[in-house]
Amino acid sequence: MNNPSRPIALINARLIDPVAGTETRGGVLVENGEIRGVGAAITRASVSADAQIVDCGGDIVCPGLVDMRVFVGEPGAEYRETIATASRAAASGGVTTIVATPDTNPPMDDPAVVDFLLRRARDTARVRVLPSAAMTKGLKGEELAEIGLLQEAGAVAFTDGAHSIQNSKVMRRVLTYARDFDALVMHYAEDRNLASSGVMNEGEFASRLGLGGVPPEAESIIIDRDLRLAALTRGRYHAALVSNVQSLESIQRAKQNGLRVTCGVSINHLTLNENDIGDYRTFLKLSPPLRQEDERQKLVEALASGLIDVIVSDHNPQDVETKRLPFAEAEDGAIGLETMLSAGLRLVRAGTITLPRLLASLSSRPAEILGLPQGRLAPGAPADLIRFDPDEPYVVDRQKLHSRSKNTPFDEARMEGVVKLTMVAGRIVHE
Numbered sequence: 117m118n119n120p121s122r123p124i125a126l127i128n129a130r131l132i133d134p135v136a137g138t139e140t141r142g143g144v145l146v147e148n149g150e151i152r153g154v155g156a157a158i159t160r161a162s163v164s165a166d167a168q169i170v171d172c173g174g175d176i177v178c179p180g181l182v183d184m185r186v187f188v189g190e191p192g193a194e195y196r197e198t199i200a201t202a203s204r205a206a207a208s209g210g211v212t213t214i215v216a217t218p219d220t221n222p223p224m225d226d227p228a229v230v231d232f233l234l235r236r237a238r239d240t241a242r243v244r245v246l247p248s249a250a251m252t253k254g255l256k257g258e259e260l261a262e263i264g265l266l267q268e269a270g271a272v273a274f275t276d277g278a279h280s281i282q283n284s285k286v287m288r289r290v291l292t293y294a295r296d297f298d299a300l301v302m303h304y305a306e307d308r309n310l311a312s313s314g315v316m317n318e319g320e321f322a323s324r325l326g327l328g329g330v331p332p333e334a335e336s337i338i339i340d341r342d343l344r345l346a347a348l349t350r351g352r353y354h355a356a357l358v359s360n361v362q363s364l365e366s367i368q369r370a371k372q373n374g375l376r377v378t379c380g381v382s383i384n385h386l387t388l389n390e391n392d393i394g395d396y397r398t399f400l401k402l403s404p405p406l407r408q409e410d411e412r413q414k415l416v417e418a419l420a421s422g423l424i425d426v427i428v429s430d431h432n433p434q435d436v437e438t439k440r441l442p443f444a445e446a447e448d449g450a451i452g453l454e455t456m457l458s459a460g461l462r463l464v465r466a467g468t469i470t471l472p473r474l475l476a477s478l479s480s481r482p483a484e485i486l487g488l489p490q491g492r493l494a495p496g497a498p499a500d501l502i503r504f505d506p507d508e509p510y511v512v513d514r515q516k517l518h519s520r521s522k523n524t525p526f527d528e529a530r531m532e533g534v535v536k537l538t539m540v541a542g543r544i545v546h547e
Contacts, residue, residue, distance in 0.1 A: 132493070133494075135493070151493070184426055185356060203237075213243060234270050246488075247270060273299070280308060305339045314330030368423055384450060386415055389409045396442070398439045401446050430450070431452045502535055504534060512528060
């Protein structure tokens with residue numbers, strides 16, 4: 117750890133500004149937890165003699181990543197993950213802000229639980245950990261949580277995590293109530309009845325494996341409903357995870373109609389497809405399920421065009437006992453904090469998205485949606501920065517990952533993009 121009150125200069129770097137979409141050469145001067153200067157003028161000779169110098173040797177320096185969907189395990193599931201282990205994983209992967217989902221035990225439907233998470237994060241986390249609170253009490257989709265009080269306690273958004281609200285009247289009330297506090301509603305869209313017997317994407321591949329399928333309509337029907345309710349209430353709506361073309365078409369119409377609507381996609385759905393499940397690989401059992409290759413390509417196109425706003429890790433640690441089961445019985449979910457950036461760089465190397473656009477969807481855009489000052493490479497912005505070499509290769513070894521659980525879909529995959537330094541508020545938390 118460095119002394120955050122001592123100036124630090126990251127020099128000789130490729131600077132990528134995701135807000136402007138530009139790439140330049142130069143340095144970043146950090147002082148008292150803030151960015152003080154950016155650009156070609158920041159050199160070894162131009163900074164004060166007491167500044168700590170980090171020569172980046174041509175590596176990329178950009179704002180730290182902001183992950184809007186992370187299960188941190190506390191309280192109640194510390195055997196799967198803790199705030200300490202999740203934040204170590206985040207720092208290792210270049211993620212400087214994580215938004216914790218509320219599906220804890222007890223759930224984050226009470227200001228006291230929000231306060232607990234913030235205090236635990238202050239004491240044990242290396243990165244910023246922000247709570248998203250429950251929309252409904254007990255995540256049951258029936259009775260509204262106290263959105264105003266939860267926001268006052270520190271919640272930055274509202275979601276029922278992996279639970280989808282089935283009752284349209286309740287969803288309308290959530291959007292109406294949240295609108296009065298200008299609060300962001302992040303909903304996981306799934307028609308439980310349509311999806312109930314399915315464990316992977318519906319289609320020929322599921323039939324060949326003898327597994328029940330989840331049709332895309334299980335997601336798109338709920339998104340259609342939510343967007344109509346967003347139009348009715350004028351609330352702020354974020355589709356937490358989109359995975360198919362039907363959902364994208366609905367979101368495109370909503371944006372064209374001027375609704376306050378955004379959406380996210382998991383890194384898994386951008387870089388993997390249903391064929392990767394192969395011989396019943398349970399680490400790739402996800403919710404929503406991985407789709408066909410043509411759907412994956414449409415998601416990447418939507419990200420490149422800006423229709424999809426943000427990428428999330430959808431970090432969902434599961435212990436070995438819940439994954440070492442027959443595919444249909446295994447729990448959904450994969451970890452992703454440490455591999456999200458490297459997996460995203462695969463899209464850049466494939467030529468399907470530019471590096472500034474990728475980094476915008478991982479940093480500046482989620483920060484903007486959440487109303488956070490992070491995600492900017494500009495004087496006065498918080499010094500949440502990362503340095504990484506996009507070309508340095510490594511092989512994912514799940515035993516070396518910092519997460520308490522090891523259910524990575526990229527186990528033994530050859531990746532490129534090593535994070536060499538992560539800084540939060542001017543303090544180096546990973547090097």
